[in-house]
Amino acid sequence: MTHLFALTVALLLDAAFGDPRWLPHPVRGMGKLIAWLDRRWNQGAKRRAKGVAAAAAVLAVVYGLSALVVYVGYALSVYVGVAVEAALIFTTIATKSLAEAAEEVRRPLEAGDLPAARRALSMIVGRDTKQLDEAGITRACVETVAENTSDGITAPLFYAAIGGAPLAMLYRAVNTCDSMIGYKNEKYREFGWAAARLDDALNYVPARLTAFLMVLVYGGRRFRRSLAILLRDARRHPSPNSGWLEAAMAGLLGVQLGGTNTYGGVVSERPTLGDPDVPLRSAHIRQAVGMMIGTVLAFTLLLWIGGMIVALAGAWGESARAL
Numbered sequence: 279m280t281h282l283f284a285l286t287v288a289l290l291l292d293a294a295f296g297d298p299r300w301l302p303h304p305v306r307g308m309g310k311l312i313a314w315l316d317r318r319w320n321q322g323a324k325r326r327a328k329g330v331a332a333a334a335a336v337l338a339v340v341y342g343l344s345a346l347v348v349y350v351g352y353a354l355s356v357y358v359g360v361a362v363e364a365a366l367i368f369t370t371i372a373t374k375s376l377a378e379a380a381e382e383v384r385r386p387l388e389a390g391d392l393p394a395a396r397r398a399l400s401m402i403v404g405r406d407t408k409q410l411d412e413a414g415i416t417r418a419c420v421e422t423v424a425e426n427t428s429d430g431i432t433a434p435l436f437y438a439a440i441g442g443a444p445l446a447m448l449y450r451a452v453n454t455c456d457s458m459i460g461y462k463n464e465k466y467r468e469f470g471w472a473a474a475r476l477d478d479a480l481n482y483v484p485a486r487l488t489a490f491l492m493v494l495v496y497g498g499r500r501f502r503r504s505l506a507i508l509l510r511d512a513r514r515h516p517s518p519n520s521g522w523l524e525a526a527m528a529g530l531l532g533v534q535l536g537g538t539n540t541y542g543g544v545v546s547e548r549p550t551l552g553d554p555d556v557p558l559r560s561a562h563i564r565q566a567v568g569m570m571i572g573t574v575l576a577f578t579l580l581l582w583i584g585g586m587i588v589a590l591a592g593a594w595g596e597s598a599r600a601l
Contacts, residue, residue: 284363289373326471363438372431380567383402383419396408406543417537425524427492428489435574436487449480453477461474478519492523514551515549533557
C-alpha cells in the first residue's frame with residue numbers, strides 16, 4: 279500500500295510542477311551512462327552480446343541505486359520512505375509536460391501560425407515537420423499524446439504499484455535505453471536488440487490495459503465502434519504496443535491516424551489506424567490531452583482497487599492461518 283500512496287503523491291507533484299528544468303533528472307544520468315557504454319562497446323564483433331551486457335549494466339545500476347535510496351528512506355521512517363519513493367516516481371512520469379508540449383503545438387495551430395506549430399511539434403516528434411499542414415500537425419501530435427499516455431505515464435505507474443520506485447525507475451531505464459539505442463538501423467540493429475526487446479516486453483501489459491481503459495472511460499455512444507476499431511487496427515502498427523493506444527484514440531476521436539511520414543527526407547509508409555469519420559483539426563489535440571489525463575486518473579483508481587483487493591486477500595489469508 280505504501281507504493282500506492284507514493285505513486286499518488288508523485289502524480290500530485292507532477293500535476294503541480296511538471297518537469298522543472300532546474301531539477302537534476304535521473305534520466306539524464308541514465309542517458310550519460312548509456313551513451314558511454316554505446317561509445318565503448320558498440321563496435322567490433324559480438325555486438326548483440328555487448329548490447330545485452332550494456333542493458334544489464336544500466337538496469338543493475340539504476341535498480342540498485344534506487345533500491346538503496348528507498349531502503350534508507352524506509353529505515354528512517356515510513357513517512358520518509360514514502361516521500362523518497364514519491365520523489366523518484368515523480369521523475370518517471372510526464373503528465374503535465376506532455377500536456378504542455380501538446381498545448382504548445384495546438385495554440386499556434388489554432389491561431390493559423392503553421393510555422394510556429396511545426397517548430398513546437400518538432401520538439402516532440404522525430405518525423406520531418408516543415409511541410410505538414412494542419413491535419414498532418416494534428417495527427418503527429420495526437421499520435422504522440424496517445425503513445426506516451428502509456429510509455430510516459432501509466433506504464434511507470436503500473437510498475438510502481440507492483441514494485442515501488444525501484445521498479446518504476448527500472449522501467450524508465452529500459453525506456454531510455456530503447457529511445458537511445460533501440461533502432462533497427464545498421465549501427466544499432468545488434469547492439470540495441472536487447473533494449474528494444476525489453477521495452478516491448480515491459481510495455482505489453484500496460485499498453486493494452488491503458489487502451490482498453492481509455493475506450494471504457496470515453497467510449498460512450500461510440501463504445502462498440504471504438505472497441506471494434508481497437509481490436510481491428512491495434513496490431514497494424516509497426517510497434518507491438520504503440521498501436522493499441524493510437525488505435526484506441528483514433529476510434530474515440532473518429533479520425534484516422536497513421537499513414538505517410540517522412541524522416542530525414544526518407545518517406546515511411548505506415549498502416550492507417552481508425553476511420554476518417556471527421557477530418558483532423560487542431561481541436562482534436564485538446565480532446566486527446568483530455569482523454570490522456572482522464573485515462574491516467576482512471577488507471578490510478580484501478581491500481582488502488584487492485585491494491586485494496588490484494589491487501590484484503592492478504593489479511594483474509596493471515597486470519598485464516600491464525601484460525
